[in-house]
Amino acid sequence: MSTVALVRCNSYQDEEVDTAVRRGLILLGGVERFVRPGESIVLKPNLLVGREAERAVTTHPSVFRAVAQALSSAGARLLYGDSPGFGRTEGVAGRAGIARAASELAIPAADFGSGETVSFPDGHLIKQFTIAHGVLDADGLVSIAKLKTHGLTRITGAIKNQFGCIPGALKAEFHARLPNADLFSQMLVDLNLLLRPRLFVVDGIVAMEGNGPQNGRPRPMNTILLSNDPVALDATICRLIDLDPRLVPPIAYGEAFGLGSAKAIDIVGDPIASFVVPDFDVNRSPRATAGRPGHVSRIARRLIVPRPVIRPEACTQCGTCVRVCPVTPKAVEFKTSGSPPVHHYDRCIRCYCCQELCPEGAIEIEVPPLGRLIHR
Ligand code: SF4
Ligand code: SF4
CATH class of the missing domain: 3.40.50.11440 (LarA, N-terminal domain)
Known part of the structure; x- marks a missing residue:
């Protein structure tokens, strides 16, 4: 105990x-x-x-x-x-x-x-x-x-x-x-x-x-x-x-x-x-583990696992998200001068470092529609 x-x-x-x-x-x-x-x-x-x-x-x-x-x-x-x-x-x-x-x-x-x-x-x-x-x-x-x-x-x-x-x-x-x-x-x-x-x-x-x-x-x-x-x-x-x-x-x-x-x-x-706060705003969607322990299939990742999404109106184009993205090649990068970076979801491992460290709160985590459906 x-x-x-x-x-x-x-x-x-x-x-x-x-x-x-x-x-x-x-x-x-x-x-x-x-x-x-x-x-x-x-x-x-x-x-x-x-x-x-x-x-x-x-x-x-x-x-x-x-x-x-x-x-x-x-x-x-x-x-x-x-x-x-x-x-x-x-x-x-x-x-x-x-x-x-x-x-x-x-x-x-x-x-x-x-x-x-x-x-x-x-x-x-x-x-x-x-x-x-x-x-x-x-x-x-x-x-x-x-x-x-x-x-x-x-x-x-x-x-x-x-x-x-x-x-x-x-x-x-x-x-x-x-x-x-x-x-x-x-x-x-x-x-x-x-x-x-x-x-x-x-x-x-x-x-x-x-x-x-x-x-x-x-x-x-x-x-x-x-x-x-x-x-x-x-x-x-x-x-x-x-x-x-x-x-x-x-x-x-x-x-x-x-x-x-x-x-x-x-x-x-x-x-x-x-102390209980039942309406605490936290991710309650299902876990997306499939197959062997610790393995998330590409399909599950695309359809269920929440993904980082940039809100352009809040982005100052500071580049922090690009710098901290740990994968090679980067899964978030600037494509067009003067515009916010874009995510490449096929490369993105969903580590959420970009969301965690964006200084403007411009990146949110979005649960894909199937994930929301399973949760309901
Ligand atoms: S870290 Fe946030 S504010 Fe900076 S470029 Fe990325 S999304 Fe925009
Ligand atoms: S979630 Fe991780 S891998 Fe995906 S773009 Fe953000 S920092 Fe890169």
Whole structure:
């Protein structure tokens, strides 16, 4: 039986967040369960891109601050970092308010820009990862994620957050090598099995729904979730947003590969019924796995799998989508000067990197008509 602490927190006022985080840790048995005095612990917030905290793209600095203070009071020596989807860590952390919180608490930045290859023979799919030096050099990792929608994995919470422990452009290589949600999720689970974060905290005070993880709408959920089991935590998020956890591949593979439990969960703290948001805007269409596990046929991809679509009126032709598309030749490119780029759906692997990182929110994910029909 895994335990998830679900704690009400109605605002980002430092004092209220601090109280909520400390209560959550007590519900899990006390902060001493997770760190010992003198250990170096790296804090991993979600720093996808540089956006103000109010946009709900990144972990809010008050949640980062509260977790840091709790771990620090137990004697941990802290560092922090993330490898953003776009931009440099310092700039992203600065705009998100995390750098300031870290500076006020004298928490130095860890090296997330370079890494080292680590063998992982126990991996179910991936036997070798390159991990940021900042993570490898620390005694332990604490994940401080944000509750958001995600094009590929439907939600991003506890499990997905560790993807930022892979430095820089190597992340894009995984997207290209693992061209569907099943394979990509198996990799995420292997990554978590390798890194084994001590504690997972998810900032759900204001979540993001709709066109996440960068361009969705902030949605107050008034909660912070804490657990040492990321599968149980993400399955609890599914209950909060009334989403079938079987539609979230990282949860399914997390349970199958022994990362945690999606079913045997003891939720402690505040009653879950008071937080449930049944109309949360998240992709509830069926999964499009066909044939052997992890394989999506070309026909299924064309007819069922949601695809990225550019809204020309919102596109500034910045070219970010073209730069981040991980396939060769590019599946999105400029065709006509002065016009938005166009997608080549026959090449597109549906990794949604373009949608995730478009700074204008000009790319949306569209479920093809057959997919909508099956869902109904
Ligand atoms: S990233 Fe977005 S705004 Fe930039 S070119 Fe692509 S669709 Fe247009
Ligand atoms: S076009 Fe977008 S969704 Fe398709 S492969 Fe490129 S980045 Fe991924």
